[in-house]
Amino acid sequence: MPTPEQIRINKTTGKLTIQTPCDGFYLRHIRAIMSDLARQVGFPEHEITMIQMAVDEACANVVEHAYASDKQWCWQHRQPEIRMTIRTESGRLVIEVNDHGQRFDFTSYRPADVAANLDEMKPGGYGIPIMRRFMDEVQYSSNDHTGNTLRLVKYLKKS
Amino acid sequence: MPTPEQIRINKTTGKLTIQTPCDGFYLRHIRAIMSDLARQVGFPEHEITMIQMAVDEACANVVEHAYASDKQWCWQHRQPEIRMTIRTESGRLVIEVNDHGQRFDFTSYRPADVAANLDEMKPGGYGIPIMRRFMDEVQYSSNDHTGNTLRLVKYLKKS
Amino acid sequence: MKPFQISHTERGAVQLVQVGGALDMHSFPRLESELRRLFNHGHHRLVLDCEGLDYIGSAGLGALIGFAKEAREHEGDLRLLNVPPHIYRIIELLGFTKVLQVHTEETAAIASFQPK
Amino acid sequence: MKPFQISHTERGAVQLVQVGGALDMHSFPRLESELRRLFNHGHHRLVLDCEGLDYIGSAGLGALIGFAKEAREHEGDLRLLNVPPHIYRIIELLGFTKVLQVHTEETAAIASFQPK
Ligand SMILES: Nc1ncnc2c1ncn2[C@@H]1O[C@H](COP(=O)(O)OP(=O)(O)O)[C@@H](O)[C@H]1O
Ligand SMILES: Nc1ncnc2c1ncn2[C@@H]1O[C@H](COP(=O)(O)OP(=O)(O)O)[C@@H](O)[C@H]1O
Numbered sequence: 001m002p003t004p005e006q007i008r009i010n011k012t013t014g015k016l017t018i019q020t021p022c023d024g025f026y027l028r029h030i031r032a033i034m035s036d037l038a039r040q041v042g043f044p045e046h047e048i049t050m051i052q053m054a055v056d057e058a059c060a061n062v063v064e065h066a067y068a069s070d071k072q073w074c075w076q077h078r079q080p081e082i083r084m085t086i087r088t089e090s091g092r093l094v095i096e097v098n099d100h101g102q103r104f105d106f107t108s109y110r111p112a113d114v115a116a117n118l119d120e121m122k123p124g125g126y127g128i129p130i131m132r133r134f135m136d137e138v139q140y141s142s143n144d145h146t147g148n149t150l151r152l153v154k155y156l157k158k159s
Numbered sequence: 160m161p162t163p164e165q166i167r168i169n170k171t172t173g174k175l176t177i178q179t180p181c182d183g184f185y186l187r188h189i190r191a192i193m194s195d196l197a198r199q200v201g202f203p204e205h206e207i208t209m210i211q212m213a214v215d216e217a218c219a220n221v222v223e224h225a226y227a228s229d230k231q232w233c234w235q236h237r238q239p240e241i242r243m244t245i246r247t248e249s250g251r252l253v254i255e256v257n258d259h260g261q262r263f264d265f266t267s268y269r270p271a272d273v274a275a276n277l278d279e280m281k282p283g284g285y286g287i288p289i290m291r292r293f294m295d296e297v298q299y300s301s302n303d304h305t306g307n308t309l310r311l312v313k314y315l316k317k318s
Numbered sequence: 319m320k321p322f323q324i325s326h327t328e329r330g331a332v333q334l335v336q337v338g339g340a341l342d343m344h345s346f347p348r349l350e351s352e353l354r355r356l357f358n359h360g361h362h363r364l365v366l367d368c369e370g371l372d373y374i375g376s377a378g379l380g381a382l383i384g385f386a387k388e389a390r391e392h393e394g395d396l397r398l399l400n401v402p403p404h405i406y407r408i409i410e411l412l413g414f415t416k417v418l419q420v421h422t423e424e425t426a427a428i429a430s431f432q433p434k
Numbered sequence: 435m436k437p438f439q440i441s442h443t444e445r446g447a448v449q450l451v452q453v454g455g456a457l458d459m460h461s462f463p464r465l466e467s468e469l470r471r472l473f474n475h476g477h478h479r480l481v482l483d484c485e486g487l488d489y490i491g492s493a494g495l496g497a498l499i500g501f502a503k504e505a506r507e508h509e510g511d512l513r514l515l516n517v518p519p520h521i522y523r524i525i526e527l528l529g530f531t532k533v534l535q536v537h538t539e540e541t542a543a544i545a546s547f548q549p550k
Contacts, residue, residue, distance in 0.1 A: 015238075016185070017178040024344035025199075026175070029192050031340075031373065032319055032435065036188065049404050056375050060343040079174075118417050123384025126376040130412065183460035187435055190456075190489065191319065208520050215491050219459040277533050282500025285492040289528065319435060 014088050022080035022099075024063050030084060031056050034095070041088045042156055050134035051093065051154055057127045058097040058150050059084065066101030066148065092155045100147040106140030173247045181239035181258075183222050189243060190215050193254070200247045201315055209293035210252065210313050216286045217256040217309050218243065225260030225307065251314045259306040265299030320372060321345075324352050329428045332363045334399075338370025341378040349378065353385050353396075362394025365427045369400040379414060386418055395419065399427045436488060437461075440468050445544045448479045450515075454486025457494040465494065469501050469512075478510025481543045485516040495530060502534055511535065515543045 016033065020026035034055045038048045059082050067080040083098040106128075111117075114129045132138050137153035175192065179185035193214045197207045218241050226239040242257040265287075270276075273288045291297050296312035322345030323338040333356050341349060356364065366382070368374075386396040397419040401409070409415055421427035438461030439454040449472050457465060472480065482498070484490075502512040513535040517525070525531055537543035 014180040014182075015178075016180070017176070019174075019176040021173040021175070023173075024342065027342050027344060028319055028340055028373075029188065029195065031342075032191065033188050040184075045404060046407050049408055052373070053375065053408065056342060056373075060375060060377065063343065114412050118383065118413050121383050121387040121417065122380070123387070124377070124380040126380050126412075130376050133412070183458065186458050186460060187456055187489075190458075191435055204520060205523050208524055211489070212491060212524065215458060215489075219491060219493065222459065273528050277499065277529050280499050280503040280533065281496070282503070283493070283496040285496050285528075289492050292528070 013090065016086045016088075017084070019081055019083045022063050022067055022082055024060065026082070027056055027059055027063075030059055030082075034086065037086055037088050038093055038154075041090075041093050043093070043154070047154070051095075054131045054134045054138075054152055054154075055084075055095055055097070057131050058095075058152060061127055062097060062099040062101065065104070066099040068102070092153060095152045097150045097152070098147055103142045103148060104140065106150070172249065175245045175247075176243070178240055178242045181222050181226055181241055183219065185241070186215055186218055186222075189218055189241075193245065196245055196247050197252055197313075200249075200252050202252070202313070206313070210254075210311075213290045213293045213297075213311055213313075214243075214254055214256070216290050217254075217311060220286055221256060221258040221260065224263070225258040227261070251312060254311040256309045256311070257306055262301045262307060263299065265309070320370070322348060323370065324348055326352065326356070329365075329424075332365055332428050332431050333361045334365050334367055334424070334428070336367040336369070338372075340373040341371060342373060342375045343377050346375075346377045346381065350381055353381075357385075357388065357392075362389040362392040363431045364389060364394065364396045365399050365421070365424075366396060367399045367424070368402065368405065371402060371405060374405055374409075379409065379412075382418060383414070395431070397421060397427055397430060399424060436486070438464060439486065440464055442468065442472070445481075445540075448481055448544050448547050449477045450481050450483055450540070450544070452483040452485070454488075456489040457487060458489060458491045459493050462491075462493045462497065466497055469497075473501075473504065473508075478505040478508040479547045480505060480510065480512045481515050481537070481540075482512060483515045483540070484518065484521065487518060487521060490521055490525075495525065495528075498534060499530070511547070513537060513543055513546060515540060 016037065018030065018033065031052050035048045035052045038051045043051065062082050080101065085096045087094040109128065111125055111129060114126060114133065117125055117129070131152065135152045136155050137151065139151045140148065141151070142148050175196065177189065177192065190211050194207045194211045197210045202210065221241050239260065244255045246253040268287065270284055270288060273285060273292065276284055276288070290311065294311045295314050296310065298310045299307065301307050320339040322340055324335065326333055326335045335352065337349065339345065353364065382396060389396050399421045401420055406420070419430065421430065436455040438456055440451065442449055442451045451468065453465065455461065469480065498512060505512050515537045517536055522536070535546065537546065
């Protein structure tokens with residue numbers, strides 16, 4: 001078993017969890033932590049901005065949409081919250097954003113891409129396309145016990 | 160049951176939890192979140208600095224001392240971590256800092272106060288006296304299942 | 319992590335709107351109500367000075383497109399000024415700079431509205 | 435939340451050490467090694483310019499006391515300059531300003547080391 005000191009030194013694999021009320025107020029802290037950890041893993045600045053935007057987007061969607069309909073809101077005994085886990089591993093960053101709101105059929109949601117939205121000058125619908133564009137993996141899953149989880153993965157490119 | 164919208168509006172009672180690896184690297188985010196929430200509850204700026212210092216101190220002690228001795232480290236199967244919960248209630252702020260390291264006999268630890276340390280120009284030992292001075296309640300408890308918890312409370316003064 | 323700030327000054331027939339800090343879902347309603355207010359007063363020629371902007375999310379980007387579209391329908395436009403490099407790089411990559419005019423000089427941004 | 439910064443310049447027989455950002459348990463070893471290095475070179479007259487300091491924790495405060503004590507044992511001292519108001523208020527309240535000299539002007543801080 002590694003000693004505390006070994007674990008402490010081994011900074012590239014760490015896990016951070018944050019659970020906040022479901023409110024846009026907290027997103028700036030989430031972004032700040034996110035970019036700090038991405039920097040620690042070694043991502044270049046422009047990819048840090050991308051990761052930050054993708055995660056901000058995932059959380060914004062929880063605040064905006066996940067608890068929107070109280071009919072479909074499956075876990076009514078719990079307070080609406082955002083729960084996020086960031087794992088920094090050597091070579092990649094794994095972020096999971098979890099909510100207990102309504103399920104969303106993410107996989108079959110295939111919106112027009114950013115360019116098509118821009119052609120029509122649409123004022124919204126950029127969130128999910130940006131997330132898919134900026135992250136290497138984007139997966140949504142639903143579970144009766146643990147709620148809905150959006151998993152975002154970004155790999156460090158070898159240079 | 161309150162609707163999500165009611166809960167969302169009721170910003171003065173919120174609960175935020177953050178769990179980080181046991182490393183001083185994360186303390187600046189903890190301080191940033193702490194001061195933002197204290198500001199939201201309505202504390203004046205100089206008390207925000209005090210709360211920030213007390214919480215920083217509580218977390219620094221976990222990083223520095225709680226996992227220091229692997230002999231007394233009771234929860235060896237877990238990774239050393241800091242877990243902090245902040246509750247913003249109307250009129251007060253309740254912070255709990257939790258670790259799974261060694262137990263500390265906090266209650267009977269009665270160090271010299273800041274002034275006495277300063278008289279002797281001591282280079283350390285200011286942490287706990289500062290915490291006790293800046294917060295209204297400071298309580299330490301230990302539990303075989305949940306680990307060690309330091310609870311800090313600060314009340315909003317009526318003005 | 320500066321708080322979002324918005325202010326505005328008149329430059330002849332053009333409204334110069336300065337924004338700073340983070341334009342995210344939390345601050346975004348403030349941009350929206352400020353631009354809506356200008357539209358309601360018949361101002362449709364807007365320059366958004368992004369000099370102090372740290373962050374912009376997709377809601378903010380979408381709003382810029384929506385307001386630009388509406389402004390154009392009233393013979394105006396929403397044009398950007400002083401976009402910080404890290405934000406410029408992202409919005410260029412996404413294609414927003416093909417749809418929105420971006421300027422690096424205030425005088426040029428204001429003059430771009432003058433009839434030739 | 436700027437990262438901790440430390441640099442130093444010579445002002446005659448006095449070392450001016452500039453610090454900025456947060457001096458917490460994470461950054462504190464960098465202050466310690468810089469001051470230790472100066473001591474090892476026989477420099478015991480130090481002015482710590484705190485102009486850009488956002489935060490100081492108890493470990494940092496304790497270290498200042500420890501280094502001031504050691505400097506005094508070598509006919510020097512550690513004195514503070516440009517302490518931001520929100521930090522000054524706290525360290526005054528705690529009594530640190532009774533033990534450490536605090537200056538508001540660089541020239542006065544440097545001159546305070548000159549024999550009268
Ligand atoms: N977490 C979620 N829960 C429920 N519905 C969601 C969630 N995320 C997105 N949606 C749905 O997908 C749509 C597209 O989302 P997005 O691309 O982020 O754009 P926007 O939020 O601007 O509409 C939303 O309008 C919403 O209907
Ligand atoms: N969470 C903790 N677990 C174990 N021991 C602790 C803890 N917090 C404090 N201590 C003990 O109490 C002492 C005093 O702590 P403090 O007042 O913060 O000053 P310092 O950290 O500078 O020694 C520490 O040196 C340590 O022995």
